[in-house]
Amino acid sequence: MFETKLTARGVAIAFAAAAFVAAVSLAHAETASPAAASILSLVVKWLPLIFTGFLLNLLVSVLSMAIGTVAGVPLGLAQIARHRVVQRCASAVTQFTRNAPWLVLLFLTMFLLPFQFRLFGQSIPFPAWIKAVIGLAIPVMGNVSEIVRGGVLSIPRAQWESAESLAFSPTQTVFKIILPQALKRMLPPWMNLYAILAMATPLIAIVGVQDGLTDVRGALVAENRTDLLLPLYATLLAMFFIYCYPIAMATRALERRAEVKF
Amino acid sequence: MDHHKLGAPIIVIKGVEKRFGETVVLREIDMVVHRGETVCIIGPSGSGKSTLLRCINALAPINKGSILVDGVEVNDPKLDKLAVRRKVGIVFQQYNLFPHKTALQNVMMAPVTVLKQDPREVEARARALLKRVRLEDKAGSYPGELSGGQQQRVAIARSLAMNPLVILFDEVTAALDPETKKEVLVTIRELAADGMTCILVTHEMAFAREIADTVYFTDGGVIVESGPPSQIFQAPQNPRTRAFLDLVL
16 A cells, blocks of 8 residues: 555656756746756757766666675674674674775775786786676675674573574574564665665766766856756756665655554 | 383583683583473572573583483583584573564474485474464465464474484573463473473473473572472471572462
């Protein structure tokens, strides 16, 4: 039921965002008289390019999230391992990657990773955007690790004991009893993390990846008109908003459902 | 109150001591449980009754003494704990069913996952067990949809599915209202009558008196007195037993 409400709301917000862009453009049209009429047409003209750049932002966000999750889940489990050394190391890595500024991590990976590598005698280029994916996947990994740790610890101790008393091994207990229950609690913060990551992707423009933000700046340079500044940035803003807002709403809906359940 | 004939010793506890830090929770515990015997452990809260059960199931390590389960030393550091737990089932006060699984899946899970038994064969057995605890029509229900008494009976069926030699009951009716309590007690009575070896920690004095072959009274981490229920309830030898029974009866 909430899905229909969600789409209706999303569409309403999208219209509101579009209206905002239009209003801003028209407001400028009032002040900058002769060339005014062309502002909307200029936005439309640059829209495909900005949208292509925006798609790269999304691609980077999806890949970073995927890599960060695949690496973060075992890291999170290692954080609750009985083996002291494993547990300490996992916690240290988690804390370090969670508490470092994303932009600094991004710069680090940009400069630490080679721009090409050799495989079977052939040199394969290592483009900047892939390095950016890795750079963003690092803090995602740390955050996913904490989400997994928190989710697992939120399951009552009695569930472990119950499984133990039925002769489940620790591995079987984690994968058959604990994680399936924790998943429901981990999903909302995981989605929240993804929304934050998606909104943080324009950081890659700073390290030289041609994303949506780079394209907006390129368009502004090409047109050399200050009255385009606001409409073009607002266009990119609207794209991010339309993408992230439904995720935020779905997260909230899931949280509400989890509240009722437990 | 008929005392059916008892078999060979199945659990032999000798000189067990259990500490939590500086606090001694169990001291000089001796107990022998025979195949088919029903043992009830009574005593005030905090007397170490539940801890003793957890030690038998290797859920809590002991500091001194020996616990033999079917000839296997539980206090052996090289012990395969899982091997002991396959022989000893435990039912908890708070049922502790797996909330993400149906009643049937709860019963089937351990035999399929741990013992690697054929799921079809296990399902047939699990359904029979649910029938035995009168819950055959709740096979598809999740724990959240069941009453406390029903959940507890699923927990008993889940424990039985592992074909244990002995089942430990840790105050299994303490969280239940009088009506649902009765359902669970009926199930346990039937189990005991069928010859299942049972050790119960309980506050249900009337029930203990009815089904127990042997009653142990514990206080302050020691076994104060033990014997057939007729002795413990009608002619307690120790003044501490008498004082406790005066309070609860």
